[in-house]
Amino acid sequence: MKKKVILMAVVMTAVLVGGTIYGCASGFGAVKVRTVSAERKSVSDSYTEDGSISLGDSCKIISEVSGPVEEVMVSQNQSVKKGDVLYRIGTEDYGYELDALKAQLSGYEAQLEKAKVGNVMTLSPDEYLEDLRKQKESAEAAYSAAASTYAAYTSLFSAGDVSKTDYDGIRAEYENAAALVQSASSRYTEAGRYLGELQKEGMSKEDIRKAFYESDADAMEAGIDSTKAQIEKLSSKIDKCTVKAREDGIVSDIPVKNMTLVSAGQETAEIKTKSSPKVESDVLTSIVPYLHIGDGVDIKLSLRGKDEVYRGVISEIYDYADKGTSALGTDEYRVHVVMELDGAGGGSDAGDTGSTGQFAGNDNVSAGQVSSVETLSGREGYGVNVTFSLYEEQDVLTVPASSVFDSGDRDYVYTIKDGKAVKTEINVEYRTASDVVVKSGIAVGDKVIERADEDDIYDGARVKALK
Numbered sequence: 001m002k003k004k005v006i007l008m009a010v011v012m013t014a015v016l017v018g019g020t021i022y023g024c025a026s027g028f029g030a031v032k033v034r035t036v037s038a039e040r041k042s043v044s045d046s047y048t049e050d051g052s053i054s055l056g057d058s059c060k061i062i063s064e065v066s067g068p069v070e071e072v073m074v075s076q077n078q079s080v081k082k083g084d085v086l087y088r089i090g091t092e093d094y095g096y097e098l099d100a101l102k103a104q105l106s107g108y109e110a111q112l113e114k115a116k117v118g119n120v121m122t123l124s125p126d127e128y129l130e131d132l133r134k135q136k137e138s139a140e141a142a143y144s145a146a147a148s149t150y151a152a153y154t155s156l157f158s159a160g161d162v163s164k165t166d167y168d169g170i171r172a173e174y175e176n177a178a179a180l181v182q183s184a185s186s187r188y189t190e191a192g193r194y195l196g197e198l199q200k201e202g203m204s205k206e207d208i209r210k211a212f213y214e215s216d217a218d219a220m221e222a223g224i225d226s227t228k229a230q231i232e233k234l235s236s237k238i239d240k241c242t243v244k245a246r247e248d249g250i251v252s253d254i255p256v257k258n259m260t261l262v263s264a265g266q267e268t269a270e271i272k273t274k275s276s277p278k279v280e281s282d283v284l285t286s287i288v289p290y291l292h293i294g295d296g297v298d299i300k301l302s303l304r305g306k307d308e309v310y311r312g313v314i315s316e317i318y319d320y321a322d323k324g325t326s327a328l329g330t331d332e333y334r335v336h337v338v339m340e341l342d343g344a345g346g347g348s349d350a351g352d353t354g355s356t357g358q359f360a361g362n363d364n365v366s367a368g369q370v371s372s373v374e375t376l377s378g379r380e381g382y383g384v385n386v387t388f389s390l391y392e393e394q395d396v397l398t399v400p401a402s403s404v405f406d407s408g409d410r411d412y413v414y415t416i417k418d419g420k421a422v423k424t425e426i427n428v429e430y431r432t433a434s435d436v437v438v439k440s441g442i443a444v445g446d447k448v449i450e451r452a453d454e455d456d457i458y459d460g461a462r463v464k465a466l467k
Helices: 002-026 092-120 125-159 164-200 205-239 372-376
Strands: 031-033 035-037 039-054 058-062 067-072 085-089 242-244 249-253 267-273 278-284 296-303 306-325 331-341 383-400 405-407 410-417 420-431 435-440 447-449 463-465
Touching (some): 085 267, 092 205, 125 164, 278 306, 278 383, 296 331
Parallel strands (some): 031 463
Antiparallel strands (some): 035 447, 039 383, 058 267, 067 085, 249 267, 278 331, 296 383, 405 410, 410 420, 420 435
16 A cells, blocks of 8 residues: 555656646746847838928118117018118217217317427426316306206206207207316316326426326327227217118018117017028927938928928038927927928829929929929928938848837847847847837847837746747
C-alpha cells in the first residue's frame, strides 16, 4: 500500500512538471501582444496654419512733433507717390518760439560786440559791470511792461474782444522780454561773481581786466552757440510739421483725419507699399525649427464653390515670438512668417479642373492662365490656409508611433527575444502622428510590440505574439 502511494506521488509530480514545461513552451501565462516589423518607406509630414494675403509692407507714419492738425491732403485708399504731402501740422507756436530765439541770438551777438568794444576802449571791469547792471534794470522794466500787457490781453482774448493774431503777437513779445531779462540778470550776476573772485586772487588791474573780458566774451559765445543749436532744432521741427509719404503706395489708414491735435509719437497714417502679394502667418514656436527660408508652401484660398491653391516660398522668418492665448485659454508663443507667391496660377479643388498641390513653373503658364500675383492683387486681407512641409524623405526606417516610448531623455521600443519583451533603445530622427523615423537601434524586419503602453508590458515580461 505504501509503495502505491509513493508511486502515485511520483506520477503526479511528473505530470505537474510536464505541464509546466509544456505551458512555458506553448506561451501559457504570457501576455498576448500584437507585433509589427520595422520597415523602410516614404514619410512626409506637414502643418497647416491660418494666414492672410498682404499686398505690401506696411509703413506707419508716426508724428515727430506736436500741434494742431491744420490740413489733411489725402484720403483712405488713395494712391500716393514718394514726397507727396499727406497732412500739415500748425507751426504758429513753433514760429513764435523761433522768433524769440532769434531775438535772443541778436541780443547775445550785440552783447558780445559791446564786450569787445569795452575791452578795446579799456573800460575798467567795474565800469563794465555797472553797464551790465543798467542793462539788467532796463530789461526788467521792459519785462514788467510786457507782462502787464500780456495779462490784459489774456483777459481780453478769453472774453473774445481781441483776435488770436493780436494775442499771439503780444504773447511772443512777453516771452521774448522774459528771455532777455533772464539773460541780462544771469550775465550781471555771473560777471559780478567772477570779478570778485579775480580781485581776491590779488591780480594786477591789467590782468583782471584781460581775464574778465575774456571770460565774459566766452560766456557770450557759448550763449550764441547754444541759441543757434536751439534755432536749428526748432527749424527742423517746423519742417517736420509738413508730413510727406516716404514711399509710393496706397493710404491704408489715415487716423489723423479725425484728430484736431497731434502729439509726438502718435500714429497718424499708414501706407501700404505697392509690391507683389505676400502671405503672412503666425506659427507656433514648436514648428519654427523645421522651417527655413526658401521652403515651399501650399496656400489655399477658399472661395464660394471652390478652393484655389497656390504655391509660395518662405521669404522671412521673424527672430522673435509674440505671446498670445490659445483656444484653450493657455499662453502660447508664435513667430511671424512671410511668404512670397510664385508667379504660376493655382489649381482648383472644385470639379475636374485642376488638382490641389499641382503647380506649373512660370514658363509653363498658358497664355490664357492668370498668374497668382495678378489673381491675388485684389484680395488684400483675404484669409488663407498655409500648409508647411515639415519633413519629407524616401526609404527611411520606421515603426508605428504607438510602439515608441520615452524613459528619461531617451527613446525605446520593445523587441521580443526568447518569448520576452526587451526594452531596446533607438535613435529617433523624426516623429509624425502615425510614424517614427528611426536612425539606429533596430534593423529592417525586427519585430516590435505594436503598443508599448499595453498593460503588463515591461522589460523582461513574458509575451506571446498574436498571429
